[in-house]
Amino acid sequence: MSAASLAAAIALVGSATPAFADGTPNDTARAVSVVEKASGTSDVASSTSSAGAAAQATTSTEAGRITVTAPASSAGQVKAAAADGTSLGLQLENAKSVTGVKAGAGTVVYSGVARSTDLAVQPTTDGGARTLVTLKDSAASTDQRFALNLPEGALVIPDADGGYHLSRTTQGGQSVMVGAIEAPWAKDANGKPVATSYKLEGNTLTQHIETNKNTAFPVVADPKITWGNVTGTAYFTKSETKNISIYGATAAISTTMLPPPLNALYAINASLVTAKASEARSDGYCLKVKFAAGIFIPGVYSNGCD
Template sequence: MKLKNSVRAALLTTALIAGTAVPAFADGGSAVSTPEQAVAAVQKATGTAGIATGANAGAVMATDRGLVTVTTPASAEGQLSVAASDGSAVTMTLPAAVDAAGATSAAGTTVYPNAAANTDLAAQATVAGGARALVTLKNADAPTTQRFDLGLPEGASLVADGAGGYDIVTSAGGAGVVARGHIDAPWAKDANGKAVPTSYSLDGNTLVQKIETSSDTAFPVVADPHYTWGIISGTVYFNKNETKVIALGGTVVSWLPHPAAVAGGRSLAGIAGYAVATDQCIKFKVNPSLLPLSPAAAVAGSGTYGGSAGDGYCR
């Protein structure tokens, strides 16, 4: 992975420039925090190895899915942005109550101290071409439900990936939708590095994160949504009507192997038939580079999605 970026990050303090450790919340979570405290809490949870610098001016990463530009906002009411080489972008708004100014550490973490009640916010670009939005709950009075508004390209939507995260999908051309981005399953850590239970739900295009603190939780707690955009290959999802066609031996797109073809030990028609019987839809993991040589080999990771919980595209 090569980082193409000549912009230097703004620096917080001489201590951070020198790499000196900065004390975190000495009392377990003060109501008002300094930039140094905010950075210390976040970088203790994330480390610094995977952070890209210069994202406050737009960090350009060369990835296996092309050039990706990640931009962190100058203030808390701005937007994180991950833009693909075709100009399309997915943005995320931080859950700020006030428009706190950002301060950027030498490692590349931008913090927005005291941006919400008992809460600090932060943003990072990752060297893999993604963006992190970070919430630090400073004490037990901090809200444990956080809302992140997403800005999606026209025609894009979200599909649950079955592992706690979401694929960001667009039209595959002809039929189905293909994943071009991904929201990783969430994580949260307390001050001792212990995992704190956390999960996502969707409210329209708002990502809602629930963080389950308890009397045993050591504050501050840092929680993280992380997402990417611009993936060229990925999972292709089909809706219920398309799934029924495949189950009956029909073709919905020219590149799809014959439904009798076996993928992962099962025929595509068989997988689709199971999906129909269980009120689900079929999905495939596609490697486009293999399609001209071996369509059956190009379609791997076949399975189902949707079900009784419902899904935005499985309908």
Template structure:
């Protein structure tokens, strides 16, 4: 944990927002929340403690505590790159924390779809461009990357639980900033790549959503061999997906198994497009 005070993280971002202002902590964190809500909007935020779409979301009181979401008996958690006690909550329920680095602030939002956002804001070009989030998943769950750069979480049975949507980042003018995820174990690192024209502060977030995540789900060589050997397993893999995707998965089970068999014979891997569940061979990347 960083030895910097919680005030330092908020004050650094305030300097980038209003260099001439000598704001107190409350005023500083209010500015942080305003910058973040400008990037995300507030229409889809869930205020209050009520469940949304059958899901319960608990936002942390401290930066080293996780955001936790539970739905249909499945729980996921994501820990912010933050430290110290919560600094402030906006009227739209954006909770602000000091980042682990002086020029970074972090925030958490619960969304009306039962998901959540775990956000960070970089005050200036000197702020670290990489921020890491630790994920806690249900027992037996695994993470796969999608073609669009998001992450999909599969349960122990292979059914899709949900995932992190395609990453995004915006500068102070609302201009998109290149960004991507890397995954090491259950730690997700988001990297932003500003350039000379980027206006700070920059806001980015991993956004958790339950259910189907669009894109492509990749399987490695060992998993491809397993899919090739057992079409029945493929049907089970997608049976728990919500309608009509469960039907697509089951109807395509034999085709997925066939393509996986061909891929295994070609020393390649299989990828499955979501939500159509059409399989294709691929090589490189996760195929190892």
């Protein structure tokens, strides 16, 4: 090598940013860019670091304060905890232990948790948590398995959109929705939707992402969980639905069996509830009553209706 060439090489090395020498900051910046392009950032909650967590965000909702924790390591659980002490945990199975790094608009990234796979967590302003998996190329697994850590007595009920309602039984015997696993989505590098679906086996949630030879990588897929921030959805059985349709809402079901504010609104909207119960009964469905964002919504459901 000539003196001139050696000098040029030394100058080139000297101009590189030392912090990027091991590639890790570059990997983090790239991973955050991919995830935030797919998910957006308008609803990412402000978070702080805490002991044992890469980020923690506390949000006030109609049902109280919800705290979302992104674990310090990818081997830990993403957790949404309600003010009553109950919580829902979600953990990517068989993930390597990788330290989380908060970057971008508040996304926590765990790079290289599996073959050609990154993991990211975003606490959201509605008290939920997105747990995003990035398939960097075709070598990544198209089946991503998550372990659910459910509180005692919690039930997982399929909804009509491909996600799940999470419910618990009140002292009055009603099944009340207290959380959700939202319908799955996935996007390719061009922002185009990629077909995806959930399968639940026991407490293991598998998200299947249908990539093919035409898929533009990287692909981002998102299970999103909420816990404790749904004011309430009451699910009524077929016999209860029948009684409400025959005898009327307030006569058939005591309002003391429902959580506030459903109890008060149930009585006020008794005629709407009775009409919806009659509709559900005639179609062979069951009645459900939802309260969210100040709106009272009677409806019907079929999955788990007995």
